[in-house]
Amino acid sequence: MGHFGRGPIMLSWFGLVLPALIFCYTGQAAYVLSVGTQAAASNPFWSATPNALYIVMLIFATITTIIASQAMITGCFGLINMAVSLELFPRVKVVNTNPKEKAHIYIPEVNFLLGLGTIILVLAFRSSGALTGAYGVAVLFTFNMSTQLYVQVLHRVYGWNFLVAFCCLIPFMIVDGTLLVSNLYMKMDENGWVTL
Incomplete structure (x- = not known):
C-alpha cells in the first residue's frame, strides 16, 4: 500500500481513476466506431484529439509519462530493497532520503542501471x-x-x-x-x- 494506506488508494481508484478510464476508453471506442477509418482504429487517442487541443494533450501525456516513470523507478527501488533485506539480491547501497519516512529510499546502482537501460533502448530502437x-x-x-x-x-x-x-x-x-x-x-x- 506504500505511503498512503488502503482508504485513500480505494477512494482515488473508485472516485477518479476507474471513472476516467471508463470515459476515456468508451469515448475512444465510440470515436472509432463513428469514424470507421484505419487511422482512427490504429491510434484512437490522438485521432480523437482536436487540433486545437493537441499541444495541451501532448503536455498532459508528457506529465503522465513522467509520473508513471517515477512510480516505476520508486517501485524498482522498493523491490530491490526488499530483495536485499531477504538476502535474495546482492547487497547494494540504500540511501534513506527522508529520516521520517522509511520507504523514501534511493539506490544509486539501480538508478544507474535503469538510466543505462533506457539510453540503450532509445539508441537501439529510435x-x-x-x-x-x-x-x-x-x-x-x-x-x-x-x-x-x-x-x-x-x-x-x-x-x-x-x-x-x-x-x-x-x-x-x-x-x-x-x-x-x-x-x-x-x-x-x-x-x-x-x-x-
Whole structure:
C-alpha cells in the first residue's frame, strides 16, 4: 500500500481513476466506431484529439509519462530493497532520503542501471512505436504473473487449499495464457523479444 494506506488508494481508484478510464476508453471506442477509418482504429487517442487541443494533450501525456516513470523507478527501488533485506539480491547501497519516512529510499546502482537501460533502448530502437511489441509482451507477462501470484496469496495468506485456489483461477489462467501465447507468436518479430 506504500505511503498512503488502503482508504485513500480505494477512494482515488473508485472516485477518479476507474471513472476516467471508463470515459476515456468508451469515448475512444465510440470515436472509432463513428469514424470507421484505419487511422482512427490504429491510434484512437490522438485521432480523437482536436487540433486545437493537441499541444495541451501532448503536455498532459508528457506529465503522465513522467509520473508513471517515477512510480516505476520508486517501485524498482522498493523491490530491490526488499530483495536485499531477504538476502535474495546482492547487497547494494540504500540511501534513506527522508529520516521520517522509511520507504523514501534511493539506490544509486539501480538508478544507474535503469538510466543505462533506457539510453540503450532509445539508441537501439529510435522510436516508441518500435517498442510496442515489447510493451504488449510485458503487459501480458504481468497479467500471467499476477494470476499465478494470486494463487499463492490465496493459499499462503488466506489458507485456501492450493488445489482449490488453483482451480478457481483456471479461467483467468486460460485467458491470460491464450493472450500471452498468441502475443508471443505475433510480437516476437516486432521486438517482443526485448521483454524476455
